[in-house]
Amino acid sequence: MVRANLCEEVSMAGVSPGSFAQQLPTPSPFSFSVASTRWSSRPPIHLSGLYLRFLALVLSFVSALSLANPPKSKGQGGSSFDKCPELMYCFVVSIVAFVYSAFQLFKGVCDISYRGIVISDKVSDYLSFILDQMVAYLLTSSSSVGILAIQQAERNSPLWKAAIISVSMSFAIFVVVATCALFSGYKLCKRISW
Amino acid sequence: MVRANLCEEVSMAGVSPGSFAQQLPTPSPFSFSVASTRWSSRPPIHLSGLYLRFLALVLSFVSALSLANPPKSKGQGGSSFDKCPELMYCFVVSIVAFVYSAFQLFKGVCDISYRGIVISDKVSDYLSFILDQMVAYLLTSSSSVGILAIQQAERNSPLWKAAIISVSMSFAIFVVVATCALFSGYKLCKRISW
Numbered sequence: 001m002v003r004a005n006l007c008e009e010v011s012m013a014g015v016s017p018g019s020f021a022q023q024l025p026t027p028s029p030f031s032f033s034v035a036s037t038r039w040s041s042r043p044p045i046h047l048s049g050l051y052l053r054f055l056a057l058v059l060s061f062v063s064a065l066s067l068a069n070p071p072k073s074k075g076q077g078g079s080s081f082d083k084c085p086e087l088m089y090c091f092v093v094s095i096v097a098f099v100y101s102a103f104q105l106f107k108g109v110c111d112i113s114y115r116g117i118v119i120s121d122k123v124s125d126y127l128s129f130i131l132d133q134m135v136a137y138l139l140t141s142s143s144s145v146g147i148l149a150i151q152q153a154e155r156n157s158p159l160w161k162a163a164i165i166s167v168s169m170s171f172a173i174f175v176v177v178a179t180c181a182l183f184s185g186y187k188l189c190k191r192i193s194w
Numbered sequence: 195m196v197r198a199n200l201c202e203e204v205s206m207a208g209v210s211p212g213s214f215a216q217q218l219p220t221p222s223p224f225s226f227s228v229a230s231t232r233w234s235s236r237p238p239i240h241l242s243g244l245y246l247r248f249l250a251l252v253l254s255f256v257s258a259l260s261l262a263n264p265p266k267s268k269g270q271g272g273s274s275f276d277k278c279p280e281l282m283y284c285f286v287v288s289i290v291a292f293v294y295s296a297f298q299l300f301k302g303v304c305d306i307s308y309r310g311i312v313i314s315d316k317v318s319d320y321l322s323f324i325l326d327q328m329v330a331y332l333l334t335s336s337s338s339v340g341i342l343a344i345q346q347a348e349r350n351s352p353l354w355k356a357a358i359i360s361v362s363m364s365f366a367i368f369v370v371v372a373t374c375a376l377f378s379g380y381k382l383c384k385r386i387s388w
Contacts, residue, residue, distance in 0.1 A: 086342065133372075140331045141338035148280065148342055178327075189383030 049183055050108045056176045057101035063169035064094040066162045084159065086149035090166050093142035097173050100135050104128065104180075122191065129188045132181035139174035143167055240302070243377055247299045250370045254292035257363035260356045261285045278353065280343035284360050287336035291367050294329050298322070298374075316385065323382045326375035333368035337361055 067087055107119060119127070146167035153160040261281055301313065313321070340361035347354040 137331070137334045137372075140334045144335035144338045145342060148339060178331075185379050186383060186386075189380060190387065192380075193384065193387055 053105045059169050059173045060094050060098035063166045066165040067091045086145045090142045090146045093138050125188045128184040132184050136177045143170040244302045251295035253363050253367045254288050257360045258288035260359040280339045284336045284340045287332050319382045322378040330371045337364040
């Protein structure tokens with residue numbers, strides 16, 4: 001449809017449509033042009049991907065925030081998580097997941113507004129797949145380490161509560177990012193196969 | 195080629211090849227029959243998969259063995275790893291990886307000898323993909339936890355050495371299983387796409 005629209009415009013401008021069509025790259029099954037901006041014309045997999053990225057963004061923000069500002073109780077000052085290297089690792093991984101989700105969300109929105117302005121479709125598919133896998137593995141690792149930190153922390157201390165919130169969030173982000181990794185793997189396979 | 199070979203055999207036996215070919219299911223691009231037992235006719239991806247499974251089997255055996263029998267030094271008795279729950283977790287995950295690799299290797303060898311006797315191709319592709327992913331995530335988790343156990347263990351103690359060997363092996367198995375997961379993901383995508 002993209003090619004057909006472009007060809008019509010080109011033929012109206014007096015250029016041979018055949019020669020132009022040969023220069024066009026094969027459109028990705030997951031990309032769409034500015035011409036088709038109706039919601040119904042968008043592939044549902046693309047929109048589900050955006051919702052998942054947004055969810056990961058919110059969850060990683062909550063995870064990082066809970067560690068940076070542990071809830072205060074009984075007049076205690078919030079314990080700084082940097083005394084515990086395990087929680088420092090969880091914090092860094094949450095930040096990585098946050099930055100990555102923000103980038104993917106930005107790219108997804110840009111893809112809807114103007115196609116291919118951020119990064120080309122091919123590079124984007126490879127990059128998304130590799131980074132999704134890496135972030136999912138990092139989150140598994142940080143959740144496991146965080147569980148040990150919960151066991152070591154003093155029970156009912158602010159740090160203990162913060163660690164529990166952060167680890168639960170990390171696990172939830174892991175599930176979301178692993179689902180995104182499945183989608184991006186499927187997209188990449190479609191690109192390789194055809 | 196599989197179907198062609200079968201049809202030749204059938205027509206030699208006096209049965210109409212057309213009617214038989216209609217009953218045959220579409221062959222998986224990764225499967226091959228007993229008729230084509232030359233090594234050159236096997237898809238290289240299948241053989242690489244077998245080598246990787248064998249490598250994972252050996253590595254997980256070494257990983258589990260190093261924890262079950264930590265090296266003795268200076269007349270000390272080997273410390274039992276079950277005092278340290280982190281190493282117990284690493285041990286259990288190594289055993290899981292060992293059993294899973296053994297199953298995959300057995301299935302791969304059976305596929306070469308007699309096709310489809312263990313498990314159907316479709317179920318096998320789905321199962322391999324899901325289990326590869328799960329084992330890879332488990333190994334990431336156990337490696338991370340193992341690194342903390344190394345930090346906590348007494349330096350140069352038998353347990354410390356055993357933990358270092360086990361964690362290195364776990365990381366190596368993770369790399370191997372993650373590669374297998376890529377292969378099985380690609381196989382599954384091919385199955386879904388066509």
